[in-house]
Amino acid sequence: MPKYIRLAAEGAAWADDRFTAVPDEESLPPGDVIVSLKRFLAEGDALQAEGREVGVRIAASEEIEDLAYDLPRLPVVTVVCPKFSDGRAYTTASLLRERYGYKGEVRAVGDVLREQAGFMVRCGFDAFEPADGSTPEQWTQATRRFRHVYQRAADHRPPAFEERQAQDKAAEAAEVKSHAV
Amino acid sequence: MYRYDALDKEFLADRVSEFRHQVTRRLAGEITEDQFKPLRLMNGLYLQLHAYMLRIAIPYGTLNPAQLRKLAEVARTYDKGYGHFTTRTNLQFHWIKLRDAPDILASLAEVDLHAIQTSGNCIRNTTADPYAGATAEELDDPRVWAEVIRQWSTLHPEFSFLPRKFKIAVTASVKDRTAARTHDIGLALRRGRDGALGFEVMVGGGLGRSPHIGSTIREHLPAGRLLSYLQAILRVYNRHGRRDNKFKARVKILVASLGAEEFGRQVEAEWAQIDPASADLPDTELARIRGFFAPAGFEVLPAVSAKLEAAKAADPALARFLRNNVHPHKASGYAIVDIALKTPGETPGDATAEQMETVADLAERYSQGEARVTHEQNLVLPHVRLDDLPAVHEALKAVGLASANANLISDIIACPGLDYCALANARAIPIAQHIAQRFADQDVAEDIGELKIKISGCINACGHHHVGHIGILGVDKKGEEFYQLTLGGSGAEDAEVGKILGPAIHASRVTDAIDDLVAVYLRERQPGERFLDTYRRTGIAPFKEAVYAEVH
């Protein structure tokens, strides 16, 4: 079974890919599949009625809004990065997580490089098919490179301004305590 | 000014160690130049004609003495003893070795300086009014908002791979010293009818090969909603900006093709869906940042300094410096001082290590520890007591920084051009030097008055030639350096793109052509008119005739 990198609380790890990604021009194999948005909109209901799990592949130019109503029944959405410098995938992932509250897997495919790991994880990607042969260890490392972040994002890491507030509160509490003694 | 706390410092330290790791991998041959290029560019390191160039961000153009001294130290240790201030208020070192870059960045981090987002298709260093906190004209301190934007945009996960680079300017005065309408987003602080503070939001300005003046898409955005609105603009741009053609990828092209109204509508529609509670900065953090920019304690001083008046009467050079380079301050008895990095014959924007150190000393001693960089490649001491002006002038003179030509014909903006830049068609610096020398006579220059000449070595327009009162653009004609002149541009509140005067002229004729243009102005001008005003009244015809008459 093919493998891909899956993110978990304790770090990234290899995972078995039970889905077959099917290009539009190919006929569908049995089992769980990932199909294009176009194919999903045409055949999705029928496929799911067969009892299989169906994921959707979103091209960089496609709008995630078109998938809004179907998201609750999708186990995975793969977002295509045609080139690492094409940043549309980041908005797609952010919208999936933040606007639509999507809880399934959001997988990055295409020109996915470990140098983007930090940005991708922050936007809500939790699965990766890297194009540079990088390993889960390298992904884990790459996502932990910065101790602080400056803005709220889909990963819910507290930004610097929240850390500062928490520090202030802790300092105040310590002060109150020291006065009490 | 803003001071880094432990969090900001740790962030920077992480960035430096990340880059050190990447450089080590490159030097060991573990990654190719192709793979390394995007990584070094994210740290402001370019490969130029002769060496690496390192571009250091100077957030909203504000420097403290320790930072200036550090820049001087880097100039001495790793470069040829000088640095170049750019039209984006950054500082460039042009003679850097790759293996030194991590050490340089580590050393800069000691004084909270870095090169993050000084290149690449991301949100670049934000521009703010260089007179912020010192001019009486402003409604609010624009640096507060520029700092808010700096933090928000730093390694922004969603907006680090935009279609193209993205520049933001913030101004709070009627007189616009940031060229806001030539930025991707220009923000002008305004009071609403109810007195509430808000931003006029202008989008889609930019120079380069298709110059555009930004359009207002919102007259009054409540100030506290700034970040969510920026997010909406960036999101529309990130999704719909063109990615098929680098030359059509800036937001100005998207705004022009949709129309400002439709672009604004899409932004508002996106904005309406963003949750303010998660996207806007909490008031507590805004207050924390604002605290750093609290007005400095100014002494209560008389509006006229007897000491200064006496010195002025005795020294015509000082009097001239006061006329041209010194501007009113909001506090009585203080002044704002422009330091022109434009000594005729020198490279516009260059400063030696010694000059940087002198400015650091002056800032420390006389300007409440602050210096600024302007987009016109000059420096500013924002808070100088009138009593101290003679001493400041003397000290500047001693290091060749007392040119009394701010805003005059010899205060020329020029990009590095063919002397350094791999993209250039023609040289810019020697043209600037030649013109400045022709008009070195200060009486003549003062008689001509405000005249902004801006020179770019190629169509990328880093020298902002489109918005020069006179713009000069280097073009290549069969291997020879030719220059196209434009007239009537402005980057200020009356922003406009200049019009092409006629066919490009040979390098050897440029200075004479400027002479001709000035002669027409002196002949045609009416009392009180600047060059730009006369041009706007008479139109281009008399100027064109003067320059091209001899050719026919």
Ligand code: SF4
């Ligand atoms: S305008 Fe052209 S020549 Fe000048 S610095 Fe920019 S890219 Fe280089």
